[in-house]
Amino acid sequence: MDTHGDAAVTAAEGKAGPDEGTAQTGATVEAAETAGTGRESIGDWAKCSADPHYRDAVVDLLGALAYGELSAFERLAEDAKLAPSLADKAALAEMASAEFHHYRLLRDRLAAVDADPEQSMRPFVEPLDSFHRMTAPADWLEGLVKAFVGDAIAADFYREVAVRLDDDTRDLVLGVMADTGHAQFAVAKVRSAIDREPRVGGRLALWGRRLMGEALSQAQRVVAERDALSNLLIGGAEVRGFDLVEVGKMFNRITEAHTKRMAALGLAS
Amino acid sequence: MDTHGDAAVTAAEGKAGPDEGTAQTGATVEAAETAGTGRESIGDWAKCSADPHYRDAVVDLLGALAYGELSAFERLAEDAKLAPSLADKAALAEMASAEFHHYRLLRDRLAAVDADPEQSMRPFVEPLDSFHRMTAPADWLEGLVKAFVGDAIAADFYREVAVRLDDDTRDLVLGVMADTGHAQFAVAKVRSAIDREPRVGGRLALWGRRLMGEALSQAQRVVAERDALSNLLIGGAEVRGFDLVEVGKMFNRITEAHTKRMAALGLAS
Numbered sequence: 436m437d438t439h440g441d442a443a444v445t446a447a448e449g450k451a452g453p454d455e456g457t458a459q460t461g462a463t464v465e466a467a468e469t470a471g472t473g474r475e476s477i478g479d480w481a482k483c484s485a486d487p488h489y490r491d492a493v494v495d496l497l498g499a500l501a502y503g504e505l506s507a508f509e510r511l512a513e514d515a516k517l518a519p520s521l522a523d524k525a526a527l528a529e530m531a532s533a534e535f536h537h538y539r540l541l542r543d544r545l546a547a548v549d550a551d552p553e554q555s556m557r558p559f560v561e562p563l564d565s566f567h568r569m570t571a572p573a574d575w576l577e578g579l580v581k582a583f584v585g586d587a588i589a590a591d592f593y594r595e596v597a598v599r600l601d602d603d604t605r606d607l608v609l610g611v612m613a614d615t616g617h618a619q620f621a622v623a624k625v626r627s628a629i630d631r632e633p634r635v636g637g638r639l640a641l642w643g644r645r646l647m648g649e650a651l652s653q654a655q656r657v658v659a660e661r662d663a664l665s666n667l668l669i670g671g672a673e674v675r676g677f678d679l680v681e682v683g684k685m686f687n688r689i690t691e692a693h694t695k696r697m698a699a700l701g702l703a704s
Numbered sequence: 705m706d707t708h709g710d711a712a713v714t715a716a717e718g719k720a721g722p723d724e725g726t727a728q729t730g731a732t733v734e735a736a737e738t739a740g741t742g743r744e745s746i747g748d749w750a751k752c753s754a755d756p757h758y759r760d761a762v763v764d765l766l767g768a769l770a771y772g773e774l775s776a777f778e779r780l781a782e783d784a785k786l787a788p789s790l791a792d793k794a795a796l797a798e799m800a801s802a803e804f805h806h807y808r809l810l811r812d813r814l815a816a817v818d819a820d821p822e823q824s825m826r827p828f829v830e831p832l833d834s835f836h837r838m839t840a841p842a843d844w845l846e847g848l849v850k851a852f853v854g855d856a857i858a859a860d861f862y863r864e865v866a867v868r869l870d871d872d873t874r875d876l877v878l879g880v881m882a883d884t885g886h887a888q889f890a891v892a893k894v895r896s897a898i899d900r901e902p903r904v905g906g907r908l909a910l911w912g913r914r915l916m917g918e919a920l921s922q923a924q925r926v927v928a929e930r931d932a933l934s935n936l937l938i939g940g941a942e943v944r945g946f947d948l949v950e951v952g953k954m955f956n957r958i959t960e961a962h963t964k965r966m967a968a969l970g971l972a973s
Contacts, residue, residue, distance in 0.1 A: 505790070508797055512781030521774070521822045521829070525811070528777055528804050535801040538794065553790045560790070 480603035484548070492667035493604055496596065497545050498555030499657065499664065500608070504538035505556070506563045507531075507585065514578035523575070523624075530582060530617040537611045544607050558661065562653040569649045576628055576635065577642050579621040580700070584646050586618035587696050591689045599667055622700060629701050640702040647693050651686055658682055749872035753817070761936035762873055765865065766814050767824030768926065768933065769877070773807035774825070775832045776800075776854065783847035792844070792893075799851060799886040806880045813876050827930065831922040838918045845897055845904065846911050848890040849969070853915050855887035856965050860958045868936055891969060898970050909971040916962050920955055927951050 477483060484490040511531035518524035545552040572578035593612040597605045629636040658665045668682060697703070746752060753759040780800035787793035814821040841847035862881040866874045898905040927934045937951060966972070 502790070505794060505797065508801075509781065509784065509793075512778065512800065515778065521771070521825055524778075525774060525807065528774065529808070531781065532777075532801045532804040535797050539798070542794070556790055 476602055478601055480548070480601050483601040488663055488666070489601075490548075492663040493600070494545065494548070494550045494555050495558070495661055495664040496600075496667060497541050497550070497604075498552070498557075499559040500593075500611070501538055501541035501545065501552060502556035502559045502563055503589065504534045504541060504611075506560075506567055507589075508534040508538060510567045511582060514572055514582070517572065517575040517578050519575055526620050527578070527582060530586070533614060533617045537614065540607065540611055544604075559657065562657050566649050566653045570646055576625060576639060579625055580639050580642055580702075581646055583618040583621040583625070583700070584643055584693065584696070588647070588650055588689060588693060591692050595685055595689065596668060626701050636702055639700075640697065643693075643697045643700075643702055647690060651690070654686065745871055747870055749817070749870050752870040757932055757935070758870075759817075761932040762869070763814065763817070763819045763824050764827070764930055764933040765869075765936060766810050766819070766873075767821070767826075768828045769862075769880070770807055770810035770814065770821060771825035771828045771832055772858065773803045773810060773880075775829075775836055776858075777803040777807060779836045780851060783841055783850070786841065786844040786847050788844055795889050796847070796851060799855070802883060802886045806883065809876065809880055813873075828926065831926050835918050835922045839915055845894060845908060848894055849908050849911055849971075850915055852887040852890040852894070852969070853912055853962065853965070855884050857916070857919055857958060857962060859884045860961050864954055864958065865937060895970050905971055908969075909966065912962075912966045912969075912971055916959060920959070923955065 480493075484493070508531045511527050511534060515524045515527040515531065518527060542552045545555050570581060572581050590612055593608050597608045597612070600608060625639065629639070658668070665682060668685065753762070777800045780796050780803060784793045784796035784800065787796060811821045814824050839850060841850050859881055862877050862884075866877045866881070869877060894908065898908070927937070934951060937954065
């Protein structure tokens with residue numbers, strides 16, 4: 436039952452460990468390096484938020500992340516019902532509880548910068564709810580794959596976006612991200628299910644593709660509708676021009692990392 | 705949105721505060737005093753658990769409490785869907801997250817005393833699931849009343865049972881209980897709903913009665929089926945004889961406290 440302690444360790448080690456090596460080359464490593472060594476700092480929140488465009492963009496971003504975490508909490512708690520055992524149920528509930536903790540950090544930050552958390556989240560309710568509606572797992576294994584894939588995509592996105600932020604917001608975003616990896620327990624379970632019944636792999640591979648596809652579709656919708664946020668995503672505060680190519684590249688890097696992760700899970704995508 | 709910090713303070717103060725005075729007289733105060741000043745200690749876990757009957761009873765108790773918390777997590781997360789606003793949803797999600805934390809403390813304790821958490825919870829799955837199935841809220845206000853009433857009944861039960869336990873188990877149980885009060889935000893919301901539309905009060909009063917009735921019914925079922933646990937509940941380790949009257953008295957004290965709390969909520973029960 437104490438999956439979580441070990442899983443977290445595995446996940447943390449996995450980032451640099453030999454097992455996950457293939458899944459971590461390319462896009463993710465590149466993103467991680469950019470985040471680690473960083474472009475040079477664009478300044479702290481006090482300095483950057485003097486620009487109202489920048490401020491709006493960050494409030495948008497925090498609102499999107501906050502509702503992302505709150506809706507993830509809700510879906511994971513719901514999907515925990517599919518668990519075949521109490522230990523499995525508790526593992527997914529643990530993840531849900533971690534997402535709620537993330538939500539609280541983001542909400543508190545919104546309040547701290549005098550933004551209304553509820554209002555900041557509202558534009559993202561419909562896209563995120565749509566995503567979850569379109570990807571409601573049909574069974575426990577689909578739920579596990581979704582938990583794992585969702586957690587990983589979120590971490591990639593946090594990492595991508597962190598490099599574009601002022602120091603204070605970046606610290607927050609990286610702090611929230613550092614607490615991911617709760618979904619690592621899913622890996623062993625999915626692998627052994629495929630070992631037992633290989634044709635499960637085909638179905639779950641399709642499922643993983645669908646998850647990524649729906650995520651991209653909703654993300655594109657947000658990009659189309661939220662100019663300030665999109666500007667921030669593609670080039671940071673100084674860039675005003677809206678460049679679909681840049682956004683596309685970011686999505687490609689995340690998709691590539693996803694593909695490698697699915698392979699690590701034993702699923703062709 | 706930051707209901708929780710304030711609510712926790714209110715709840716903590718409420719235990720001794722003037723506002724909640726009427727709701728805290730009688731049974732609850734009596735129970736609190738017994739827990740506070742205590743019967744004399746029956747010894748620590750190492751000493752008490754040498755008696756296999758005592759050990760079984762405590763494992764049963766921890767299993768019941770653990771699944772109680774896990775199923776409360778699940779129901780609160782589910783009921784959060786009924787929330788009319790994101791802030792309300794987050795308040796219930798926060799409560800769910802706190803229940804999960806309680807669950808984890810209890811599960812870890814079970815593991816620490818070499819009991820299998822899953823196996824220890826299993827006998828209580830059906831009674832607790834039945835309770836939640838019979839009391840699925842039809843709307844947000846029913847959900848709020850259930851969250852508040854459930855939290856309070858749980859706290860009363862923890863307090864009642866704590867006085868019957870060895871020092872180590874008592875510390876754990878009281879520690880978990882100290883983190884309740886997350887439901888206090890519900891009080892103001894229910895009160896103002898009744899102010900706006902007084903006939904809501906009649907419906908919610910019935911609902912409160914039903915919640916308590918179903919809780920008692922499932923508790924009686926557990927008492928009937930789990931001898932070791934029942935013995936513990938009525939008299940501590942030294943008592944072997946099974947006394948329905950003692951159990952009845954305990955349930956009466958909890959029911960009385962519930963009645964006073966419903967009145968404080970503006971609901972006749």
